[in-house]
Amino acid sequence: MPNDYNNIAKFYDALSRIVYQKSIVKAQVFLIQLIKNNDAILIVGGGTGWILKEIAKLQRQNLSIVYVEKSSAMVELAKKKNHTGLHTTFIQKGIEEYNTDEKFDVVITAFLFDNFKEDKIKSVFTMLDNLLKKEGIWLYADFVNDQSNKKIWQQFLLKSMYVFFRITAGIETQELIDMRPYFANSYQLITEQFYYSRFIQAKAHRKIK
Numbered sequence: 574m575p576n577d578y579n580n581i582a583k584f585y586d587a588l589s590r591i592v593y594q595k596s597i598v599k600a601q602v603f604l605i606q607l608i609k610n611n612d613a614i615l616i617v618g619g620g621t622g623w624i625l626k627e628i629a630k631l632q633r634q635n636l637s638i639v640y641v642e643k644s645s646a647m648v649e650l651a652k653k654k655n656h657t658g659l660h661t662t663f664i665q666k667g668i669e670e671y672n673t674d675e676k677f678d679v680v681i682t683a684f685l686f687d688n689f690k691e692d693k694i695k696s697v698f699t700m701l702d703n704l705l706k707k708e709g710i711w712l713y714a715d716f717v718n719d720q721s722n723k724k725i726w727q728q729f730l731l732k733s734m735y736v737f738f739r740i741t742a743g744i745e746t747q748e749l750i751d752m753r754p755y756f757a758n759s760y761q762l763i764t765e766q767f768y769y770s771r772f773i774q775a776k777a778h779r780k781i782k
Contacts, residue, residue: 575745576667576688578620582646586621592730596768597714600775601683602627603766604712607777610634612678615704617641617668618685622651629656636660639675643667668697676706683714688738690746698755702780711760711778717771718749727772758782 578585589597601624608614610633616624619640628636638661642648648665664671668685680701686694705711716731731749738744756762760778767774 575743576643578644578742579646581741582621582644582650585647586623592734593769593773596773597684598623600714600766600768600773601681601712603775604681604683604714604777605631607710607712607763608633608636608679610636612636613675614638614679614681615641615677615701616681617701618643618682618688619651620644620647620683622647622654622656624681624683625651625654625656625659625661629658632658638662639664639673639677641666641668641671668700669693673704675704677704677709678706679710679712680705681712683712685715686752687715687749688744688746689750690748691750693745694750694752694755698752702759705780707780707782709780710763711756711780712775713752713756713778714773714775715752716749717767717774718751724770727770730772 605628608628608631614636616638619642636659638659640651640661641664642651643666645665648663652663682701689697735747739747756778759780759782761781763777763779765774765776
C-alpha cells in the first residue's frame with residue numbers, strides 16, 4: 574500500500590527530531606497561532622497527533638477538528654494524545670478517499686504533499702481548496718524546493734529521505750514538487766517562516782477567490 578506509515582509510526586517523531594531537531598515542530602507551532610475561536614479545522618495527514626496537544630495549549634474556544642490520517646497506527650497514537658477541550662473527529666482514510674459537505678475555516682497540511690506525485694497533488698489540492706471557505710486560512714509546512722538556492726547537503730538529505738521512506742512507507746514519489754504555483758492565483762500569503770537553514774518552510778495563505 575503506497576504512503577503507509579504504519580511500520581514506522583511509533584518512532585516517526587523521534588526520527589524526525591534526530592534529523593531535523595525541532596524544526597518540524599517549530600514550523601507547525603508557528604502556524605497554529607493563527608487559529609481563532611470557533612474555527613472549524615481540517616488536519617490532513619496529522620501523523621501521531623502531537624499537533625493536537627499544541628492546539629489545545631492555545632486555549633481557543635469552541636474548536637471543531639476533523640483529523641484525516643491514512644495510517645491506522647498513527648490514528649491510534651493521535652487518539653491517545655492529550656487534546657482536552659477540542660472536539661476532534663478522527664477519520665482513518667487517505668485524503669483522496671475522504672468525502673464531506675462540510676466547509677472549513679482552516680486547513681492544515683504539514684509535510685503532506687511531499688508524499689505525492691504531481692497528478693495526485695493536483696487532485697488533492699483542488700479537493701482541499703473546495704473544502705476551505707473563502708477567506709479561510711491554509712496552513713502549509715513542508716520542505717523547500719528551490720533549485721536556485723538548494724545547498725548540496727540539502728539535496729543529499731532530501732534524496733536520502735526519499736530513499737528511506739520509499740523503503741519503509743512505500744511513498745509513491747521520489748521528487749519534491751514546488752507548491753508555490755498552486756497557491757499563486759487564489760491565495761494571499763499572510764506570513765511565512767523558514768527553519769533548518771531555509772530547508773523547512775511554514776506558510777499561511779488566505780483564500781481570496
